[in-house]
Amino acid sequence: DSGVTQTPKHLITATGQRVTLRCSPRSGDLSVYWYQQSLDQGLQFLIQYYNGEERAKGNILERFSAQQFPDLHSELNLSSLELGDSALYFCASSAPVGTEAFFGQGTRLTVV
Amino acid sequence: AQSVTQLDSQVPVFEEAPVELRCNYSSSVSVYLFWYVQYPNQGLQLLLKYLSGSTLVKGINGFEAEFNKSQTSFHLRKPSVHISDTAEYFCAVSDPHSGAGSYQLTFGKGTKLSVIP
Numbered sequence: 001d002s003g004v005t006q007t008p009k010h011l012i013t014a015t016g017q018r019v020t021l022r023c024s025p026r027s028g029d030l031s032v033y034w035y036q037q038s039l040d041q042g043l044q045f046l047i048q049y050y051n052g053e054e055r056a057k058g059n060i061l062e063r064f065s066a067q068q069f070p071d072l073h074s075e076l077n078l079s080s081l082e083l084g085d086s087a088l089y090f091c092a093s094s095a096p097v098g099t100e101a102f103f104g105q106g107t108r109l110t111v112v
Numbered sequence: 113a114q115s116v117t118q119l120d121s122q123v124p125v126f127e128e129a130p131v132e133l134r135c136n137y138s139s140s141v142s143v144y145l146f147w148y149v150q151y152p153n154q155g156l157q158l159l160l161k162y163l164s165g166s167t168l169v170k171g172i173n174g175f176e177a178e179f180n181k182s183q184t185s186f187h188l189r190k191p192s193v194h195i196s197d198t199a200e201y202f203c204a205v206s207d208p209h210s211g212a213g214s215y216q217l218t219f220g221k222g223t224k225l226s227v228i229p
Binding site: 031035044090101102 | 222
């Protein structure tokens with residue numbers, strides 16, 4: 001158990017809908033990262049938050065947004081969903097003086 | 113920009129045989145290097161990491177990797193594999209200068225290791 005908790009584990013939704021994925025980082029970790037894993041694109045970095053502020057942005061679509069709350073949990077919002085958004089979404093966290101990122105079990109999103 | 117190439121998408125190997133999973137990276141700056149393992153329907157678990165110092169890094173489950181700066185490689189090795197090592201392995205890099213506590217990772221496409229009884 002990495003200590004990073006993601007909910008829900010599975011999500012099935014229809015095209016055009018909006019969903020919210022939730023991540024609770026390890027205790028004490030200030031950074032939260034979101035990654036997308038799909039068969040065609042592999043593992044891609046989406047976005048990073050550090051202590052509530054956006055720190056870095058990767059290949060995140062404009063339909064997607066994220067935030068980190070004062071209690072440090074983070075949410076990834078995906079809207080106007082398309083079939084191609086079906087993927088495994090991972091959250092990871094790291095400590096301010098740590099040397100690695102710890103990954104959650106992921107949320108498997110299926111868009112039908 | 114950084115990139116990671118894992119040269120083999122699938123590697124079959126017999127149980128108790130040695131294995132090497134290859135990883136090459138491209139970066140104009142110094143990097144941190146990582147190997148992660150993903151078992152079916154699970155998240156990513158860190159096997160080992162190279163930050164600085166000794167180029168031979170030992171990790172969990174008997175794995176080790178060697179950082180070769182001149183060849184920009186970070187190959188993963190295990191002298192004798194077990195059935196339980198069947199999984200997908202990902203090589204990743206991060207930029208040490210991306211800020212304190214920041215480990216934004218660029219991943220390779222992954223290598224599926226299949227251990228044959």
